[in-house]
Amino acid sequence: MKDGMTIGDAAKASGVNAKLIRYYESIGLIPEAVRTASGYRVYSATDVNILRFVKRGRTLGFGIERIQKLVGLWNDRSRCSSEVKRIALQHIEELEAKITELQAMRDTLHDLADACHGDERPECPILKDLAS
Amino acid sequence: MKDGMTIGDAAKASGVNAKLIRYYESIGLIPEAVRTASGYRVYSATDVNILRFVKRGRTLGFGIERIQKLVGLWNDRSRCSSEVKRIALQHIEELEAKITELQAMRDTLHDLADACHGDERPECPILKDLAS
DNA sequence: CCTTGACCTTCCAATCGTTGGAAGCCCCAT
DNA sequence: ATGGGGCTTCCAACGATTGGAAGGTCAAGG
Structure with missing residues (x-):
């Protein structure tokens, strides 16, 4: 070779x-x-x-x-560049959707973690939310 | 039953x-x-x-x-609420990391799509980047 | 009573992309 | 020729979910 x-x-x-x-x-x-x-x-x-x-x-x-x-x-x-661009734009849309979804998770958890004392006591808003 | x-x-x-x-x-x-x-x-x-x-x-x-x-x-x-909070905070961190990663993808693609005419011509910055 | 249809059971496979291992062959250097 | 490292193929696992096939069970209606 x-x-x-x-x-x-x-x-x-x-x-x-x-x-x-x-x-x-x-x-x-x-x-x-x-x-x-x-x-x-x-x-x-x-x-x-x-x-x-x-x-x-x-x-x-x-x-x-x-x-x-x-x-x-x-x-x-x-090929037309428009065809490539169309694929890219669609992918961007999907990325946006995923980002939004993850941000919603993060924001919710952030609020819950803020409300949680995080000390030795058993009282816990995070678990309370999960059990709701 | x-x-x-x-x-x-x-x-x-x-x-x-x-x-x-x-x-x-x-x-x-x-x-x-x-x-x-x-x-x-x-x-x-x-x-x-x-x-x-x-x-x-x-x-x-x-x-x-x-x-x-x-x-x-x-x-x-x-249980201590701190233990729950620790898990939540770690998960938040991982969510942040994933969000940042996806945002970087989106931003890069966004720039490339902006630079792409998206018409009938074959010239395409998106493919040019992928091939780099 | 018997059939029908909706539900339940288990087992097996596919998804998506990647990584790992096992068993065996090939090539190069000592 | 012996070793070691790279190559080959095949098979399986990851995480979470979904789908299908083959067969048993339950309740309602003729």
Whole structure:
């Protein structure tokens, strides 16, 4: 193999765990890797770029399925940017919803914790709320 | 059975799905239900209270394990409220961390979406970032 | 009494993304 | 050739929930 690296090297180069790379391949997120005669997967610089793309997408909270779509758009030179933007905006909406939900949890708990003396006495507004 | 209800009734009364009630029993979060001669689970008003406690805890984002601890403290009349408060504060911290993480994702994506024309042209800062 | 339909039972599987282990093969260096 | 580290595949677990299949039970109505 002249230009290829092993899965371990690709993992180091992309920041994606070797196990995860195999998983991504198994679910069809990335194409099946070329193999050496003995069965080792071989990766090129292009493959590493795809892996980095995937990793960045995960960091931004995109689900695998959505990343798959983005990879497709990435490889389609004639795609409209509007299509990508639509996916991003939808993801932003979902992030907002999750954030709002978590903030509501935090605020409620914050109020309860404020009302709780937090001393050696058994009286506890937090448990009182949970039992309500 | 004089005072008992079926799992379906307990589900309606507590808001916890019957399947989930069985699951909670299987992992030991709630005690094993009494059974009728034919094997049906029987629930009391007290059981429903526990289920509501669990559901409220889940709504506030507590994990099962932590809820288990809270149920234990709830049943311990001599517990310190400080112990409950400590759990709540730790959970608040974790919620904050998750919120911050999601906000960072949202902010980054927001900037990228702003920079993206979102028209029929292929030029797209979002994909450019992902590929970086 | 018998059927019907709604409920209950258990067991098994899928979700989502990732990580871990076991068993076995491959490659390189000593 | 012996060791050790990386590679392979397969299987399982995480957390919480949901779904389905196959079969038993209960209550109501014909």
